Amino acid sequence: xxxxxxxxxxxLIGGICLPGLTSCGSADLVFFNWGEYIDLDIISEFEAQExxxxxxxxxxxxxxxxxxxxxxxxxVVVPSDYAIEELAVNGDLQTLDMSKFENYSTDKLVxxxxxxLDNLATDKGTxxxxxxxxxxxxxxxxxxxxxxxxxVISTEEIETSGWGALRTAKNADGSDRQVCLYDSAKDVYxxxxxxxxxxxxDPTETELADATSWxxxxxxxxxxxxxxxxxxxxxxxxxxxxxxxxxxxGDAIYSIMEEQDPIGPIKFYIPEAVEGSDTRTNIYSDAxxxxxxxxxxxxxxxxxxxxxxxxxxxxxxxxxxxxxPINSVYEEVTAEGGYFECCKEAYEVNAIDKDHFYxxxxxxxxxxxxxxxxxxx
Amino acid sequence: MVxxxxxxxxxSSRNWKGGALYNIYVGVILxxxxxxxxxxxxxxxxxxxxxxxxESFSFVWYEELFKNDxxxxxxxxxxxxxxxxxxxxxIIGTLGSITLxxxxxxxxxxxxxxxxxxxxxxxxxDIVTAVSLMVLFMAVNxxxxxxxxxxxxxxxxxxxxxxxxxxxxxxxxxxxxxxxxAMDLGASRKxxxxxxxxxxxxxxxxxxxxxxxxxxxDDFIISYFVxxxxxxxxxxxxxMRRFNPVVNALSSVIxxxxxxxxxxxxxxxxxQTNLEDDDNNFRRNKKNxxxxxxx
Numbered sequence: 155x156x157x158x159x160x161x162x163x164x165x166l167i168g169g170i171c172l173p174g175l176t177s178c179g180s181a182d183l184v185f186f187n188w189g190e191y192i193d194l195d196i197i198s199e200f201e202a203q204e205x206x207x208x209x210x211x212x213x214x215x216x217x218x219x220x221x222x223x224x225x226x227x228x229x230v231v232v233p234s235d236y237a238i239e240e241l242a243v244n245g246d247l248q249t250l251d252m253s254k255f256e257n258y259s260t261d262k263l264v265x266x267x268x269x270x271l272d273n274l275a276t277d278k279g280t281x282x283x284x285x286x287x288x289x290x291x292x293x294x295x296x297x298x299x300x301x302x303x304x305x306v307i308s309t310e311e312i313e314t315s316g317w318g319a320l321r322t323a324k325n326a327d328g329s330d331r332q333v334c335l336y337d338s339a340k341d342v343y344x345x346x347x348x349x350x351x352x353x354x355x356d357p358t359e360t361e362l363a364d365a366t367s368w369x370x371x372x373x374x375x376x377x378x379x380x381x382x383x384x385x386x387x388x389x390x391x392x393x394x395x396x397x398x399x400x401x402x403x404g405d406a407i408y409s410i411m412e413e414q415d416p417i418g419p420i421k422f423y424i425p426e427a428v429e430g431s432d433t434r435t436n437i438y439s440d441a442x443x444x445x446x447x448x449x450x451x452x453x454x455x456x457x458x459x460x461x462x463x464x465x466x467x468x469x470x471x472x473x474x475x476x477x478x479p480i481n482s483v484y485e486e487v488t489a490e491g492g493y494f495e496c497c498k499e500a501y502e503v504n505a506i507d508k509d510h511f512y513x514x515x516x517x518x519x520x521x522x523x524x525x526x527x528x529x530x531x
Numbered sequence: 532m533v534x535x536x537x538x539x540x541x542x543s544s545r546n547w548k549g550g551a552l553y554n555i556y557v558g559v560i561l562x563x564x565x566x567x568x569x570x571x572x573x574x575x576x577x578x579x580x581x582x583x584x585x586e587s588f589s590f591v592w593y594e595e596l597f598k599n600d601x602x603x604x605x606x607x608x609x610x611x612x613x614x615x616x617x618x619x620x621x622i623i624g625t626l627g628s629i630t631l632x633x634x635x636x637x638x639x640x641x642x643x644x645x646x647x648x649x650x651x652x653x654x655x656x657d658i659v660t661a662v663s664l665m666v667l668f669m670a671v672n673x674x675x676x677x678x679x680x681x682x683x684x685x686x687x688x689x690x691x692x693x694x695x696x697x698x699x700x701x702x703x704x705x706x707x708x709x710x711x712x713a714m715d716l717g718a719s720r721k722x723x724x725x726x727x728x729x730x731x732x733x734x735x736x737x738x739x740x741x742x743x744x745x746x747x748x749d750d751f752i753i754s755y756f757v758x759x760x761x762x763x764x765x766x767x768x769x770x771m772r773r774f775n776p777v778v779n780a781l782s783s784v785i786x787x788x789x790x791x792x793x794x795x796x797x798x799x800x801x802x803q804t805n806l807e808d809d810d811n812n813f814r815r816n817k818k819n820x821x822x823x824x825x826x
Contacts, residue, residue: 181760184760188770188772189767189769189770189771189772190771190772190773190775191772194598194599194600194601197600198600209604209760210601211760211762212601212762212766212767212770212771213770214769214770214771214772218770225665225669225677225756225759226677226678226759226760227760228760385772385773385774388773389583389774393583408773
């Protein structure tokens with residue numbers, strides 16, 4: 155009697171497990187991606203078209219991705235620019251063979267992204283250039299800027315005071331300004347360096363001291379109305395919890411679209427470079443790479459190529475809400491009647507030569523984190 | 532007999548005096564426990580992706596859930612690992628507890644040592660366990676690549692101590708005479724264990740297994756470090772770049788399944804106790820009639 159029940163229970167639970175066990179079977183391609191960073195229908199279509207099985211695994215930060223790459227093997231990964239450089243320097247990535255792509259070529263990229271990547275590839279001062287396009291095919295891109303509530307902060311004020319708007323204690327209507335900074339040493343310090351007229355790629359100690367004092371003024375001015383957040387900004391900005399935030403353009407697109415009224419008061423703006431400085435803001439790009447240990451290089455090329463085709467890239471950018479690097483799609487979705495017409499100012503990344511990528515630099519990373527913990531947080 | 536009557540009186544008098552207050556108190560506590568689950572269930576039927584305002588009723592997130600292959604695979608991994616780890620660790624833990632309890636009198640030092648060693652993984656921070664397991668598995672990477680197997684081994688390793696903690700004290704408290712009596716009456720050692728000891732231990736084994744299952748089901752850190760290419764639900768949820776409401780639907784389904792399982796178990800248990808009571812009454816009556824007959 156009892157054993158019968160046990161057997162019944164085992165069958166019941168076993169029944170739940172079985173689909174899991176079978177799906178754990180061999181995958182033809184292992185795709186290591188950010189969580190919620192691809193339209194899953196695209197993967198299913200690719201699987202059906204090629205008759206293969208693609209397994210996707212997800213990570214939440216570049217740092218955890220780098221750790222997991224140490225312990226396990228993946229075929230295609232989507233790190234950010236500086237993490238790609240780290241992987242490339244450590245010899246974890248394959249150099250791409252452009253002849254293996256049927257559709258993709260670097261000519262298809264948005265011109266301003268292409269020129270920013272060309273700038274990255276050229277040596278600058280003591281910094282050696284990094285040709286990211288040799289290792290990676292851009293997947294999304296964007297820039298760091300300010301997302302603000304234009305019902306309390308006027309566009310004129312933002313345009314004249316730039317990053318300084320983060321340090322202004324009162325709004326025009328006399329209320330306290332609610333400010334939010336992205337909780338990351340790198341992003342906040344880079345902004346502070348640009349705001350004080352310095353470059354953030356290779357800052358000197360005095361330049362860092364300038365940035366620290368810039369941030370300390372911000373802290374004293376804003377006081378208790380200052381918050382440090384990360385993904386929460388996505389939902390809290392449309393809820394009007396803050397008046398102004400330091401934000402990625404990709405996240406800003408989401409916040410603007412979440413607003414009930416599409417031409418609502420939330421806007422995105424990238425302040426101009428301080429006079430005499432050749433640094434405006436940080437540009438970033440997440441890109442598809444093939445790992446050194448890739449089990450099926452042919453299929454990896456096919457997969458990346460598939461993701462860059464017009465129809466697929468269009469569906470994907472509309473699903474994720476991040477700017478596409480494919481020029482034909484970029485033009486279509488921002489044109490009149492396009493999907494992103496409503497939030498053009500955040501979707502369109504008009505990169506200029508004064509926008510720079512972060513670099514792989516462990517020394518600088520440690521310095522910034524130390525300063526951040528000891529002086530700012 | 533007297534004691535039970537007293538307790539009954541106390542209980543009824545309290546009920547009579549402050550019934551409303553008592554009910555409100557229990558209600559508030561229960562609400563506090565279940566409000567998060569209720570809200571996640573309500574929002575799993577939201578047609579929009581917001582978790583703050585409810586637009587309209589729809590099953591769209593349930594549809595998305597079953598279409599999401601990555602999440603379904605993660606669910607499969609979680610459930611199958613939890614199930615296998617529970618079964619294996621319950622067997623190891625129970626047998627270990629019985630042996631340790633039998634050795635307690637003769638080898639005091641050794642059993643104490645083992646029991647303390649057993650407690651360390653329980654109090655040890657998960658992150659330390661996770662990193663050390665990762666280092667170990669990396670060392671044997673050539674023979675045993677990281678993946679499903681390493682995750683399963685890790686889960687068995689951290690689940691077993693919980694079973695021992697539940698079962699060992701119960702074995703100690705077990706009346707040794709019962710087993711001896713069974714063997715006196717002709718039961719083999721095996722039969723004594725299966726027919727006398729294990730049924731006595733059943734509640735403890737059951738709660739140990741339950742604990743092991745829960746520990747395994749929601750483990751994140753250890754799975755994250757030793758899972759390699761394998762992903763469970765916790766890893767999936769933690770690595771979401773932005774919140775995806777299919778998690779609401781998934782959580783509701785999991786809660787429903789677990790809730791129903793508990794109801795089922797309760798029903799089975801009630802039935803069994805009823806049967807046993809009937810059985811006991813029957814025996815008692817028989818005994819009484821026999822006694823009377825003797826007299």
